[in-house]
Amino acid sequence: MAQRGYDVVVIGAGPVGENAAARAVAGGLTAALVDHERFGGECSYWACIPSKALLRPGNLLSDVQRMPGVGDGGGLDPAAVFARRDAFTHGGDDEGQVEWVQSAGIEPVRGHARITGEREVTVDGDVFHARQAVIVCTGSVVRMPSVDGLEELPGELLWTSRDATTSSTVPGRLAVLGGGVVGTEMAQAWARLGSEVHLFMKGARPLPGYPAFAGDAVADGLRCRGVRVYPETAVERVSEVEGSGSGAVRITHGGTTLDVDRILVATGRRPATSDLGLDVVGLEPGGSLPVDDHGCVSGVDARWLYAAGDVTGRAPLTHQGKYAARIVGDVVAAAALGDAVNASPWSEHTATADHHAVPQVVFTDPEVASVGLREAAGPGQRAVELDIAVAGSALQADDYQGRLRAIVDTRRDVLLGMTFVGPDIAELLHAATIAVVGEVPLHRLWHAVPAFPTISEVWLRLLEEYGL
Ligand SMILES: Cc1cc2nc3c(=O)[nH]c(=O)nc-3n(C[C@H](O)[C@H](O)[C@H](O)COP(=O)(O)OP(=O)(O)OC[C@H]3O[C@@H](n4cnc5c(N)ncnc54)[C@H](O)[C@@H]3O)c2cc1C
Ligand SMILES: NC(=O)c1ccc[n+]([C@@H]2O[C@H](COP(=O)([O-])OP(=O)(O)OC[C@H]3O[C@@H](n4cnc5c(N)ncnc54)[C@H](O)[C@@H]3O)[C@@H](O)[C@H]2O)c1
Numbered sequence: 001m002a003q004r005g006y007d008v009v010v011i012g013a014g015p016v017g018e019n020a021a022a023r024a025v026a027g028g029l030t031a032a033l034v035d036h037e038r039f040g041g042e043c044s045y046w047a048c049i050p051s052k053a054l055l056r057p058g059n060l061l062s063d064v065q066r067m068p069g070v071g072d073g074g075g076l077d078p079a080a081v082f083a084r085r086d087a088f089t090h091g092g093d094d095e096g097q098v099e100w101v102q103s104a105g106i107e108p109v110r111g112h113a114r115i116t117g118e119r120e121v122t123v124d125g126d127v128f129h130a131r132q133a134v135i136v137c138t139g140s141v142v143r144m145p146s147v148d149g150l151e152e153l154p155g156e157l158l159w160t161s162r163d164a165t166t167s168s169t170v171p172g173r174l175a176v177l178g179g180g181v182v183g184t185e186m187a188q189a190w191a192r193l194g195s196e197v198h199l200f201m202k203g204a205r206p207l208p209g210y211p212a213f214a215g216d217a218v219a220d221g222l223r224c225r226g227v228r229v230y231p232e233t234a235v236e237r238v239s240e241v242e243g244s245g246s247g248a249v250r251i252t253h254g255g256t257t258l259d260v261d262r263i264l265v266a267t268g269r270r271p272a273t274s275d276l277g278l279d280v281v282g283l284e285p286g287g288s289l290p291v292d293d294h295g296c297v298s299g300v301d302a303r304w305l306y307a308a309g310d311v312t313g314r315a316p317l318t319h320q321g322k323y324a325a326r327i328v329g330d331v332v333a334a335a336a337l338g339d340a341v342n343a344s345p346w347s348e349h350t351a352t353a354d355h356h357a358v359p360q361v362v363f364t365d366p367e368v369a370s371v372g373l374r375e376a377a378g379p380g381q382r383a384v385e386l387d388i389a390v391a392g393s394a395l396q397a398d399d400y401q402g403r404l405r406a407i408v409d410t411r412r413d414v415l416l417g418m419t420f421v422g423p424d425i426a427e428l429l430h431a432a433t434i435a436v437v438g439e440v441p442l443h444r445l446w447h448a449v450p451a452f453p454t455i456s457e458v459w460l461r462l463l464e465e466y467g468l
Contacts, residue, residue: 005129007336009130012041012136012138012311013040014139015309017309022104029336032106036113045092045094047161062365078193136308143270164189174263178266179203183266184207188221198230200230202233211419213403213421238263239252271289273311283297291306294327294341295351296331308325356416381410388455391457406418416436431459
């Protein structure tokens with residue numbers, strides 16, 4: 001049993017853990033980074049990167065099909081799409097990622113980490129002492145819904161997001177359970193790759209956290225690609241179809257049945273804390289690790305336990321987790337040097353954006369992009385909604401359909417949130433994020449003249465609609 005000492009021990013080498021460790025090292029500390037699976041985490045091999053690699057060809061094809069004069073684009077070549085995806089994920093090989101970790105001056109450690117005491121982590125028998133801090137970045141894992149028969153289903157028939165992002169076989173018929181972000185993106189991708197897709201959801205439309213016009217547009221887009229959308233439909237039971245040979249799943253809903261080849265469960269995720277030793281520090285295993293705005297875990301004395309990313313239950317997105325990681329790394333480095341932690345909102349040590357300006361893009365066709373508030377939440381807030389119908393959008397695609405909603409603080413004349421839906425709007429989002437974070441007065445935004453003819457000209461229409 002070896003004993004090793006570092007200033008910081010980071011558990012979990014996903015995008016968040018890597019950034020926390022790198023930032024601590026840049027601040028002059030030593031850091032060990034432990035992972036029990038692949039360096040690069042969920043995002044690199046089973047989530048953001050492969051899912052976007054699967055979606056982009058289909059969305060590009062839709063762009064082509066909306067444009068007279070460039071042919072119909074043919075169809076997708078699934079083998080080529082899978083090969084490009086596998087190039088992005090290096091076929092699951094994380095050696096390049098480990099090399100980057102080493103080049104950043106971080107010590108990579110492979111193994112399962114558990115907290116075994118104050119400032120102490122044990123990895124497969126070896127004890128790591130963290131002089132300054134332990135930072136937990138263990139991410140999240142799939143949450144299985146309680147559907148009758150799901151647990152008994154043979155593994156090869158049941159897909160999670162890991163199968164949906166890594167499969168190189170196109171199922172003939174695919175049922176998707178859950179109309180959230182994973183459900184809609186993967187329904188879109190696999191329909192484009194050739195599957196007959198059936199998308200089941202509890203609510204009236206997909207993407208329940210978004211304005212209704214966004215969910216409706218995504219549902220229409222999916223239907224347009226042949227997806228059968230089942231709103232307000234509870235799947236009551238699933239079972240293997242007997243004698244189906246290669247395997248098929250029977251889905252029972254509302255008194256009818258449907259047979260498919262695979263079922264993808266996309267009903268959410270839970271924090272990866274069940275086997276982390278949280279009980280040793282008086283926390284509940286399996287729950288999220290609530291943190292303050294400096295990333296310090298609440299309910300643990302002496303400020304040595306920090307967390308960032310999906311495990312905290314804050315915004316479960318790669319970019320927001322990396323933002324939290326940069327802050328935690330800087331906070332821990334400052335504390336080690338005896339420097340004061342700057343507790344002011346919007347300071348280098350405070351994750352203020354988590355409360356006001358979390359951006360997210362759903363890469364369906366149409367895309368949905370939002371930051372900050374999506375609904376007016378009280379007095380002094382006004383929702384301004386309009387179609388995206390400017391010269392730039394008309395030139396972008398024939399029959400371009402898009403819409404936006406802005407939430408404005410009418411007392412301060414600043415933007416609190418923005419939601420866009422439409423083809424090719426993802427890159428519009430950062431302008432909105434800057435306006436929200438910078439609290440740029442709308443009368444000043446009036447002078448930010450959008451170039452003609454771009455889709456961004458909708459900003460001018462928005463300000464006119466607001467009354468400028
Ligand atoms: C299908 C899908 C698509 C997504 N697409 C996007 C997207 O387009 N954009 C976006 O912003 N977000 C997206 N997300 C969300 C994104 O993947 C997560 O927010 C992100 O991966 C969180 O990073 P993390 O570092 O906190 O956790 P993870 O990436 O999950 O990494 C955690 C790491 O910790 C390791 N670990 C866990 N427990 C231990 C332990 N006890 N000991 C050692 N190691 C441990 C794991 O092996 C893993 O490597 C997507 C998610 C899914 C499922
Ligand atoms: N582009 C992106 O930014 C992106 C892409 C994919 C995932 N992610 C992130 O990953 C996380 C996980 O995504 P997700 O889609 O798994 O979770 P989610 O929480 O976004 O969606 C899950 C959906 O499943 C529904 N649901 C739950 N139980 C159900 C049941 N029994 N039957 C039918 N529907 C049921 C929920 O109502 C919800 O709408 C999210 O936080 C998301 O932000 C982000």
